[in-house]
Amino acid sequence: MRRRTAEPYKIKSVEPLKMLNYNERKEALENAGYNTFLINSREVYIDLLTDSGTTAMSDQQWGALMVGDEAYAGSESWHHLEKAVKEIYGYKYVIPTHQGRGAENLLSQMKIKEGDFVPGNMYFTTTRAHQELNGATFVDIIIDEGHDSLLDHPFKGNVDISKLEKVIKEAGPEKIPYVCIAVTVNLAGGQPVSMKNLRDVYALCSRYGIDVMYDATRCVENAFFIQEREEGYADTAIKDILKEMFSYSDGCTMSGKKDCLVNIGGFLAMNDEELYIRGRELVVLYEGMPSYGGLSGRDMEAMALGIYESADDNYIAHRVHQVRYLGEQLIDAGIPVVKPIGGHAVFLDAREFLPHLKQEQLPAQALAAAIYLDSGVRSMERGYVSAGRNKVTGENNKPKLELVRLTIPRRVYTNNHMDVVADSIIALYEKRDQIGGLEMTYEPPTLRFFNARFKPLAKNGELMGNTASVTTHS
Ligand SMILES: Cc1ncc(COP(=O)(O)O)c(C=O)c1O
Ligand SMILES: N[C@@H](Cc1ccc(O)cc1)C(=O)O
Structure with missing residues (x-):
């Protein structure tokens, strides 16, 4: 039997998490123009936007x-x-x-x-x-x-x-x-x-x-x-x-x-x-x-x-294994993710996840928004929007990879949090055909992904077709 390992640290100080209900998350998402960068931290349950500056210090x-x-x-x-x-x-x-x-x-x-x-x-x-x-x-x-x-x-x-x-x-x-x-x-x-x-x-x-x-x-x-x-x-x-x-x-x-x-x-x-x-x-x-x-x-x-x-061997082994712990749950559920699982994040392949959307309909941006709506988990678009425009022609760059990044902060969350994230994404995958595309309504000239705003393409203005079937802590 493979022996399990645990976090190479114990918790001395805790920061309580906030949990909004479904309607509150919907409102927060609309206020943020469907851009996860623009959601307030107090509106986020598990924050996987970035591993940058989000580390828990010793x-x-x-x-x-x-x-x-x-x-x-x-x-x-x-x-x-x-x-x-x-x-x-x-x-x-x-x-x-x-x-x-x-x-x-x-x-x-x-x-x-x-x-x-x-x-x-x-x-x-x-x-x-x-x-x-x-x-x-x-x-x-x-x-x-x-x-x-x-x-x-x-x-x-x-x-x-x-x-x-x-x-x-x-x-x-x-x-x-x-x-x-x-x-x-x-x-x-x-x-x-x-x-x-x-x-x-x-x-x-x-x-x-x-x-x-x-x-x-x-x-x-x-x-x-x-x-x-x-x-x-x-x-x-x-x-x-x-x-x-x-x-x-x-x-x-x-x-x-x-x-x-x-x-x-x-x-x-x-x-x-x-x-x-x-x-x-x-x-x-x-x-x-x-x-x-x-x-x-x-x-x-x-x-x-x-x-x-x-530079400690135990620290870094646990760090990478935690990212993998999340990634492997998704792989086991048949979710399309970038393989092999990398060092700081699990990347969902948004084109495979939402094959009914064209790249111009911003599948990664839409998926990041849908994940937040489902569970309050914040992720980041890494695709068409992030890639910006060609500086000579002004055309949109069309990156091969259209991804949503679930980035794990260092020493911050436990594997239980990873389980909650996995459950949300697996639930969304089951109703993926209900997730619609987005269009950009405000495009900043540089590094547009940080401040851009979007709206759903659907005539009824909804991101998800059937919002009644939302599953997690609503
Ligand atoms: C690979 C890489 N290089 C450079 C940077 C820039 O670093 P900073 O955010 O500290 O300015 C980042 C993150 O922003 C990064 O992920
Ligand atoms: N480097 C950080 C913060 C960041 C995010 C997106 C960027 O495009 C630039 C900086 C990260 O990768 O999360």
Whole structure:
């Protein structure tokens, strides 16, 4: 018999959850223009919108807030953070930022020139937006399998080395300021990159004198998959895997709100002293002194500890297993999800879930809205709406993947919560033909998914055909 494992922590403080009834949820959804980003937190029962900044901190981290050094310059807490980054990730230089996109802004401004190309293993919204803002074109170099939601592959985030070499040859290495490698790949479903692939990318880029910069946001989850799936790493500690992963890069941007286990924070790190000196100049303009970068001393103190805590083998095994616990229940019920289950979220394939809707009828947006209506569980659209428009033609991008993301915050929910989520989605799947499409009524010019508003396409203005059959805690 397989022995079960439990959360590697016990609960010291609790936050009561609110539960609205069906009519209250319907009203909240209408007020939010059918966009789950616009629903108030007090109207949400289980919040799976994002794993970003939603982590539960440990008692050690809460304790550390009290010793945060709030000095404007030379804060002791900054030295703790710098030490943690150097020790766990191995870079020589660190610049703190208020969150990941602060680091993306600095990196893009420093390295990109108008007309450049930035190859990456699938785009991420904020990362690509900063690259484009500085005049670059993003080029997708992920393996084809990364775009196939149903295909099982252990490292779906891998770079297709021949695609990368082709871009380098066609554009010329001088037009490529750096290659951006996300570990793991958020929009592909939290899919990892293998150590071998990281090594190969670095070797190829070194031959052409091109820097490799990681988007290290979920690097510990990536390390876990290497330990679990890649030959030769089963007995290697997560800490050692991380060190090796980072040795195949020249620097990284980090959103500390994920794998650094904090509610706010980020950094830019690198090995090149010249880039560091320029970064230190630029950070003053956008974030603050290089010894706080938009963070309070207590934020940096908590992030330093979070970096150590996250590199613990038991912590990360439980984290990924909890995501899988939810995903496997859905798979067993025949629900179409991205496979294999990734590190931070379960992604529903909205096109397969709602085959009666065309992509222009926004199946993922509609499904996210329907899930909220059914159970108060908040998820996020990752498809047509998120992909935005082509910056040259103005046409809507039509991503292959039309997904709803159920993102699991770190150390926040128990597996009972996962059961409630699974029940809601299984119930919805049984009456999926009643879920209608949506149309956009307000489209913001940048990163439209955050603030867009929608309305049901059905003449009666309802999202679900037969609302009487709603099942959960109405
Ligand atoms: C893969 C990835 N990169 C970058 C970012 C940007 O980080 P932040 O939200 O901290 O600005 C995020 C989340 O937003 C992310 O998931
Ligand atoms: N990075 C966070 C927050 C975020 C969400 C969507 C975005 O497009 C940008 C940022 C996440 O993936 O959840």
